[in-house]
Amino acid sequence: MTYAIMGLIQVLYVALYSIRSVFMIKGMKYLAAFISTIEIFVYITGLAIVLKYMDSTLGIITYCGSYGIGILLGIYIEQKIALGYIALQVISEQAEMSHELRAKGYGVTTWTGQGAQGTRMVYIVLARRKQYVHLKALIQQIDPKAFMISYEPSNFVGGFWTKSISK
Known part of the structure; x- marks a missing residue:
């Protein structure tokens, strides 16, 4: 005992x-x-x-x-x-991914990149860590071949998320 x-x-x-x-x-x-x-x-x-x-x-x-x-x-x-936030950098052939992610409430920044196999879209998506699994599944549903890198940002200045974080 x-x-x-x-x-x-x-x-x-x-x-x-x-x-x-x-x-x-x-x-x-x-x-x-x-x-x-x-x-x-x-x-x-x-x-x-x-x-x-x-x-x-x-x-x-x-x-x-x-x-x-x-x-x-x-x-x-x-x-x-799951305290905090997660940022995903997504590289995809899908040019319309940002519309679907924004419709779900995610902040998305995009630009065009050049990869070994041609032009790709690069997305930075910010979410609460609790949403990570859902966000990752959503991205994989939109583009199963998407390349993703995730990291935890430590602070934010300006932009879409600082407005919703302060609420």
Whole structure:
């Protein structure tokens, strides 16, 4: 029973640590500070238990395994809350993709590019990270051969999105 509690506390601690780190990176300092308060309480509580059972092989295995599980849980939670934005650079033969994407509410900037096999359209599409899977599927539906590169922009100045972000 004590090993199970030790494992659960470690999983909770590492998951909180992971989430707090994301909030810090995203600039959400007050939420990160609040979570760190809970995180350190869980850590100290767990540490007291862990130190009692570190001389046992099962205690060490539980501690190490639950740390890994905590990392996985933290990553899962971060992906579910999906804070921030994603930008996709799309290279496509489809000249009308921007109309369909704008009709769905996405901000799209386009220009013409020259690839190894001729002229292509280049699109920059900005979306909330929670919309990434849907946006990617929509683009692949419009052009299954589209080439996509995604990245997370850290700040915005001007343009279509700054108007809707501030709402």
